[in-house]
Amino acid sequence: MTESPEHRGADHSGDRPGGAGTVTGGGRPRPDLEIVETRVYRGANVWSYEKAIHLVVDLGVLEDYPTNTIPGFTEHLLEALPGLREHSCSRGRRGGFVERLHEGTWLGHVAEHCALALQQVVGHDTRRGKTRQVKGQRGRYNVIFGYVDEQVGLAAGRLAVRLVDHLVEADPEFDFEAELDSFILRAQRTAFGPSTQAIIDEAVSRDIPWIRLNQHSLVQLGQGVHAKRIRATMTSETSSIAVDIASDKDLTTRLLGAAGLPVPKQESVRTPDQAVAMARRIGFPVVVKPLDGNHGRGVCLDLRDDESVRESFEIARAQSRRGTVIVESFVTGKDYRCLIIDGRMAAIAERVPASVTGDGTSTVRALVDLTNADPRRGVGHEKVLTRIKVDAAAEEVLAGQGHTLDSVPAEGEMVKLALTGNMSTGGISIDRTFEAHPENVEIAEEAARMIGLDIAGIDFICPDITQPVRETGGAICEVNAAPGFRMHTHPTIGEPQFIAKPVVDMLIPPGTPSRIPIVAVTGTNGKTTTSRMISHIFKGMGRKVGMTSTDGVVIDERLLIRSDASGPRSARMVLQNPRVDFAVFEVARGGILREGLGYERNDVAVVLNVQPDHLGLRGIDTVEQLADVKAVLVEAVPRDGHAVLNADDPLVRQMRRRCSGQVVWFSMAEPGSEERDMIDAHCRRGGKALVLQPTERGEMIVVRHGARDMQLAFTHLLPATFSGRARMNVQNALAAAAAAFASGAPLHDIRQGLRTFSTSYYLSPGRLNEIEVNGVNVIVDYCHNAPGMRMLGDFVDRLGDSLDSGHELGKPSRIGVVATAGDRRDEDMRELGEVAAQHFDVVVVREDEALRKRARGETSALVAEGVRRAMDAGSRCKQLEVIHDEIEAVHHAMSRANRGDLVVVCVDKHPLVMSELENWSPHAQAGAGAASADAPVADPDYYAPPTEA
Template identity: 40%
Template sequence: MGTDKIRILDFITYPGRNIYCHRPIMKLVVDIGEYSNIPTKDIQGFHDRLLKAFPGLKKNCCSLGYEGGFLERLKEGTYLAHVLEHVILEMQFMLGYEVKYGKTRVLEEPSVYSLVYEFQNEVCGLECGKTAVFILNCFLNDKDPDTQTFMRYLKKISIDAELGPSTTAIVQEAKKRGIPVTRIGHESLVQLGYGKYRRIVESTLTDATSCIAADISCNKQLTKTILSENHIPVPYGKVVYSEFSAVIAAKQIGLPVVLKPCDGNQGKGVVLNLDREEDIKNAFHEGCKYGNGVIVEKFVTGNDYRVLVVGNKVSAAAKRLPAMVTGDGKHTVKELVDLVNLDENRGDQHEKPLTKIRIDEISVGILKSENLTVDSVPEEGRVVKLRANGNLSTGGTAIDCTDRIHPENAELAVRAAKSIGIDIAGIDIVTEDLSKSILDTGGAIVEVNTAPGIRMHIYPSEGTPRNVAGDIVDLLFPTEESYHFPIVSVTGTNGKTTTARLIAHTLSLAGRKVGLTSTSGTFVNGKCIFKGDHSGPRSAKTLLSNKEIDCAVLETARGGIIREGLGYDLADVGIVMNIAEDHLGMDGTETLEDLAFVKSLVTEAVKENGYAVFNAEDNMTPFLMERTKANVILFSKSNRFEKAAGGGQIRVFAQDGWIRIQDKETLISLIPITEIPITCSGKIECNIENALAAAAALYALRISVDKIAQGLRSYRQNTGRFNRYAVKNFHVMLDYGHNLPGYRQVIGACKRFDSSRLVGVIGMPGDRSDEAIRSVGALCAGSFDRIYIKEDLDKRGREPLEVANLFQNAILEKNYEQKNVQIIENELEALKAAVGSANPGDLIVVLYEKLEPLEEYLNSIGAKPAE
């Protein structure tokens, strides 16, 4: 084709809410090379090729906001990356997806661009992105690719990647009820809800159906045996393994007979009304294609009915008609099939209410039995059947008859499903009239099906559509409690972990089974099940699939939000603790407003009746408040709300040594601050803030004030945060402070403890800017009497001792005495050195990277937690 002018550098998928959009989007990073300064109007023939291939682009609005806006941009001159965005969206729109959102920005001057665009089908979105790049490269190389061929390919793979019709109907019903839906992989497997009430569904097969029950239903002879033992009418039959045995069995049973595979589905291999030896032999070989063994059973005359059982009741019933055409005396059978398939309600597979009729060996055989071929011209009015069974998957149709089913038939259908152990079952009944009991008419239940399709009930060809998907969701989520899974999401620059822990602790006291994700790991009911930094979306998704929990508290960090969006749909409470200078210059966040924009996603993604909790004393709170539609609760450790004036009818604040809650006209004195252990009698001010934020969230969750106070009073073991140890005649404090605001909080707290000297063991992650590291170094120079500089094991892109040298230079520039500062690269060795040279009354502060080795060392030298 020639050299690619546009090169794809990266693809990122955001399946949930993200900083770009609250709908799923993809991010495509491309390099447009030499075209970075060439508008498309200056590329010969490009516009003509583009609009010929994608005429719908003429109606695109673009940023101008009106139809035809993009065409104006083209005429004025725009750039390739921008055109690529519109082509990708247009291709998806041509495939039937209502996608509109897209945005293109320069990522690296002059030619690297970042495109984000909405998608509804992940496979389609990805392939449209790749295909659009290929097509535009063809245009740039003076080629005219066959775009229609590409579109046909994209249509096929998009259909293949869609959820099946049954799953789609159930998903839509779940979303109407506010139940979150998570797709698992690219098949029709979905998770509905979270935690304890989470359900897994594939089509209409649920996690309540055991493997044994599913296996039984697939074994048709075993199913018949069980039904017969439960006094449910079934046709008499035998299993055979040779055509000779099939013929003998048919004669013993009595002609006509039905042959079907023992473990088939969707009517595959089923041949009805056989009374000739040759046909029986042929039917045996057809059945053998779909499983081991073939059932020969008595042919029950009558109509084919499908009864859908959901739980303990019949949800719907339909009369099924096989694929057929009606002669007009003009067209051949094949032409009649083609005419029927023009119906817009018929699709190639399951994507539409009906499936197109296919002419294959089975239909040819049925035609032959009627002395017809595909080229025969049936006389006007003659009905020509092309299938023996009425399955929709082979082109059949259905007539709703739910209101006509006889009560005894309904009861037998429910009993049949229960006897096999299936919660959602398709019961196939053959009888002349479903409104009469099969106990009187000689009808029979011929099959019990797991994962029954529900298209025929939702979109019957005739009769009343039935909302069977709603019945299924009601079965899966029978109570109001099962609909509602409380989630609290906590973000901010500092205090996230402590606040999340306080909330989780108090919820557990209130009797909830709590899941917690944080920088220190994932916890279920207080037990750590995974260690490490689990403050990202993947950890949140994993936790929310855990059946042991009935609520979740999620620490939600900036990095995960930027990389992958949120790991949940909507929270009941979203908290932004504060916005301070950390991570600036990383991932496109250059200013505090950029950082606030990222973190605001947490308080935007809150349920309609939920709450956003903000720090009234933070400068960015007014910005954050403008970006949320949730109810607002403000907290303040100084009882000052001027910066967030007018926001929130509920306020939580510190006043006269108490934490108080003002809810409209009601003032609640919650707890004296001195009774909150993690504040150390008020010495650790940041933990007062954390307690306020936790109290606000718990109050929003309608936890009683007595229980909130109990939680704040009883939470003591805040691992890795302001942990003080008594060692001989001095103290050691361990804390995770790793940015300038964190260092300020730690140093401020330490100065409130009596100590003869303050000794710092300091370091910072290498992904912070030089300026940020030097600022912390300058702060330490004015705060510590002696300093040991250590480095993290994870250098995060830095050279060995690069961070340490930045620290040392910044400290010495403040005229700090050289003899009082020392670089000891290993964190544990730095602590040992500080302990070894400690004076009576010292307080050694370690701003750690890895907690466990330090705790083990302190335990080994007899350190005890300080009172």
């Protein structure tokens, strides 16, 4: 048991000194440990590079009782979970955790180790965990531990807490042995089968990502356009027709026979009389089996008279989905399974029917119990061997050998309990891969080709697989689709065969990609616009881009989901789409805190800025803590990846130490500044950066790589910058160009992408959309916090000055419609009002429809309070209006505006606002950044309003 290196938060609970002196209440404590909050991280997160479960636990009075103050606690814990003796904890050596228990460690820390140990009991090898005290809350701890299966991990956490409480004070209703058995059964229900697990393990060893698509065995290997799917040993390349043929044993035999392959004589029948007649025609002994059964169910062998055929017919028909039964000649010999993958033999196993060997003293029943006690045997396919089932069929097989369950076989006598050698009926396997005669291998491969299966299990019956079956006698009795692997990966006798390798070779050949490039963008402001710019650049290069943002999920320019899609679930949706060959993810702090990233790593991480927004939520109270959250993207950059960082933001600059790959800086700072000096030193070492360079013709974006300087574009020629006035979009363009450059895009494609990206409603809905209404200049933007308002205000001042100079009838007014979300702090809302008052003559304060646990009028009152405070201090604003409804506020602002005025609307539901503005006057005309004719702004459902990430 080791801890991950990326520790954050308060000190480890176990690091606090324990001792009897810390006990305050005297006597034995109460079992107060409880879970107060549960989170599941499905990707990199603030606590770990890997997926993890996060429990917030409250120790109650147990905060005063470390483990060394509770009599017998450590001894009873180790008795319940002996695997804890192997945990090294922070000591870095076996038994380190036991040392901590004796010295005294807190019970939240114990719960973490118990959750890991419980998962290890069911074979989930996870060792990563940590425990941290919740800042400022005595007795509360963050317990974080890794998991393999989400439901098993959650159950382990709950059972660990119950166990700790039980050891503090025995609960008469808590039976740990029974609870452990229930936990193991739960894990077995959700675990992958041996075949699926073997393929996944091989994929992981090759760094191929995988996603579980359901609660069973449907798994995706690879991402996007490179994705392949498997369900157990059936793949996305498996022919449906071939599966149907293999399921029809009659048709299979006829096709193989027509190809000259050795098969038994057989016919399909539907009545007992037909079965008897066919058996006589073929000649006894015969086999009766279902037409479309599997796992050997309903197969009756070595039938030698009419009566046994009639009885077996009913058994076989019960297992046949179509009610049809096969009667075929009985081929004597050993049972071999030949596994053919992609047309080539991968493994051969001899299957021995379920049996026991007498010792001269034990009954058959006792011998079966002894055999089933083997820890390798389980129920169904849960383990490498299946327990022998004693039922009526087994008793009948015994009777045929002159035995009953109470018989005592002679020493060394082999007693069969099943006629077929299927592993699912308790049989064992012996590896014969390298013993088969080449002619037999060729026959098996030809059979798989004839049926058309990419993965096939060919069942051979012959005296000896080492001799040609055409000489010794024998036949192919079945061809199976989706054959099980466990007889080959875990043979009872012989060497295991690594048959998952040819499966993965077939699906994703060595040297071919399995991942699509992922660019992840985060920051307080500018995420959506930057993501759209990056997506636009790569769409222009012909890539099929999957993008997530606060407006929804867009696949190849088609909006699939209209909602806030800046979280991990939307990212996984893109990675599962088979059309996507490039992914751009907008990543919000809420999604990281709630579920982690939702993917393993990103090739390029873009961090725009870190500003005081959303503080006071989910334990994030300072801007430094917010920076730690956003730095998760940087930590998810691999060694061959890039982190695109804003050199002008001190908190973003510090993230360079968390990047395993290369850092690409972008900066708007002037030459000679501290930021540019740092970038100069970075480039002298061969690094990359994008900067602004003043020239006689204007401001130029320059790409720097080592000693090379490459001009990209003038900022005033980029439509999204409004002739360079929208400085926030100049910064966004720098970041987008840096991300594209780090992703390998040629400079001319980056230049073309930036030159053709505008803030039209079609390309960038709700972000600096410009429309002219009856001579009034209107800007629609999703500005909702004070840092964003400062950048928007700077743009308003620059744009307003240009409008002032061209206005002949006096100075035009600037009217702002502003609001913020209800989950901001009170001081953040007041600050938004103060900043807005610095840039507008008239401020109209509205409210969002979703109040987010605020009373109606509360957020607008706080924003208005900030506006009044600024007005008292002599701000530009001279008039304040409060209108709660968004559309009414827009109507009011437009009714006040005269020709030449500037109205800025900070929107909540931008489709409705744009529709109202378009319909405000029949002469409303789209301006330079207006909506495209391809996407009419009057349709309020074209884009859904963004919600909180």
